[in-house]
Amino acid sequence: MLLEIKEVSKIYGNVWALKDVTLGVGPGEWLSIMGPSGSGKTTLLNIIGCLDKPSRGSVILDGADLSSLNSKQLTEVRRDKIGLVFQQFHLIPHLTAVENIMVAQYYHSMSDKRQALGALARVGLADRADHFPSQLSGGEQQRVCVARALINYPRLILADEPTGNLDEANEELILGLFRELHAEGHTLVVVTHDPDIGRLSDRQVSLEHGFIRCVQARSGEV
C-alpha cells in the first residue's frame, strides 16, 4: 500500500468531520472520494495531503507514519510526495503560467524553466507559458494547476473537485489528463461529486457524515 489510513477521526469541537475511517490506496490506483456536501471529503484529503492532522488514528504514507511528524516534517512530506490540484485553481495572479509552475519547483528544490515549459507542453499549454492566469480560461488555469502538481514527480496526486468550476468541455480535457496520468501509473485520489468521474476511477469511496458508507470497485460489486 502506498497509503494506509487506519481508524482516522477528525473532530472539530463537537463536529465529527471524520469517524473511524479506514482506507488503503495502492500504487498506481485511482481512488474517487464521493459524498454529499459536509460529509468530510475535503477533511480527509487535507489529512492525506499533510495539510491537517487527524484527531485520532494513523496515516501511513509511503512507509512514513504521518501522525508522528511535526508540522515542519509534514511540510517536507507534502513537498516531496504530494501534488495538489484545487477546485479554485489557486494560481498566483501576478505570475505567468510558467512562473507559477516554477514556484512549486522553487519550494521543492530548484527552479528549472525548461522543465516547467515541458510540463506546460504536457498539458497542451506550451504556447500560453507567458500568459497570466487572468488571461487564461478556467480550464486552462486548471491545466496549469495539474502541470504544477506534477512538476516535482509526486508519489500521490490529490485533487479536490478539480472539475467543480469547469464547463463540460473543459471537464473532458481535465478528465482526459487524469486518465493519461492514471495510464502512466500515477496514483490519484480525487474528490468529486460527479458520478461520471467516479466511474472512471478504480474505486469509489462514499462518505456520509464522516463515515465510509460504501466502497465500490469499477466492476460494480459492493
Next chain:
Amino acid sequence: MSRYWMLALMLTASLTRRKSRVAIAFAAIVIGATITSGLVNVYYDIGQKMSRELRTYGANLVLTPSSPEQQPYVRLDDISSVAARVDDVRLVGYVPYLFGIAELQPAQAEGDFSYLYRVARGHKRELVVVGTRFDQIEKVSPYWKITGGTAATIGQEKDSALVGEIVATRLNIAPGDRLTLTAVDSARTIEVLVGGILTTGSDEDTQIFVDLDLAGDLLGKQRVASVAYFSVVGGLRDLESLANDLMTEFPDITASPITRISKSEGQVLDKIMSLVFLAVALILLLTLLCVAITMSNVAIERRREIGLKKALGARDRAIMLEFLAESSALGLAGGLLGWALGLPFAQAVGQSIFQSAVSIRPEVLPLVLFLSGFLAALASFLPARAAARVDPATILKGE
C-alpha cells in the same frame, strides 16, 4: 538556475506587477528617508555653520603672557605662530591688543576725563590707548558699531584712530579731528587722525584705538602685545584641548577659552543637535509604525497566496524570507529615492536657516540606505511571522 534567482523573480513580480498596499509603506519610507537624508546632511554641516554664525559674538580664546611679572607682553611672533597652528578652517580671526596710557594735548580736547581712565593715577588728561590691527576687527568683533567709517577703511591709513563713544562725547571729538597723544612714562608723541567713533557698550567706549605699530612707537614696545583675542570655530571642549596644546607648544603664553561665550555656544549647538536627533528619531519611529501597520495588512491581504505557497511545500522560513526580502527591497528603494529627495530639502533648510548652501556628505547615502532597509525589515518582522503562520489547510476548503 539558482534559488535566489527565482526569489528575485518572485520579488520583482510582486513589487512591479501588482497593485498592493506596499505602495503605502513605500511612500512612508520615502518620506522618512527624505527627511532623514535632509536633516542628517544639515546636521553634519550644522556644527561648523552654527559655530561660525555664533562667532559674531566675539572672541572665544584669549592669549596672555604666562608669567606677567617677568614678561608682561606676548610676542607678536608667538601670536602669529599660534594663528598658523590653529588651522585655516577653524580660525575665524585674531586680534592683538597693546594697552598703554597716553595724555591728550590740552589744546585739542576739552571735557570731563573722569572715569575715562579707570586705572587713574590722578592725572586729569590721561586715556587708555590700545594698539590693534584694524583689518582683523571685523572678523573678531563683528558686533562693533563704528560711525564715520569702517574698521577696514580706518585701517588703510597708518595714522588713523578709532575713538570710543564716551571719549568722543565727553571730549567733543569727531571724525576728521587730529589728536596728539603723549606717552605718560616717556615723552614720545604720536599724531593721529580720528577715522571713526566706536560703540560697543563696554570698556572699548572709553578707549582710543590706533594701529599696533603706531602704539608700539608711542609706548616704546615693539612687536609685542598685551593680549591677543582669537575667534575659533568649536565648542568649549575643543577650545580647552586646543588651549592645552598651545600652552605646551608655546611656554611663554597662557591660552584660556572665554568660557562664558564657548559654553553658551556649545549649549546652543547641543540643543540644535539634539533637536535634529529627536526629529529624525520621531520621523523614523512614525515610518516604522506606518510600515508595520501596512505590512500587517499586506500579510492579511496575501493569506491565500501564502497558504498556497505553503501547500506547495514552502517552509515557514521561506515565507518569512520572502516577506522580509520584499520589505527590505522596498526599504532600500525608498531609501535611495528619499536620499535623493533629501538633497534639495537639505539645501532649502540650509538656505532658510544659514543663508548658505549645505555641503552634501556622501556618507549620508549608506546611512540612509541602512536605516531605511533595516527599518523596513524590522517593521515587517512581526507581519512576516504572522504571514508564515497562515494555515494552508484552509486553502483547500476554498476559504
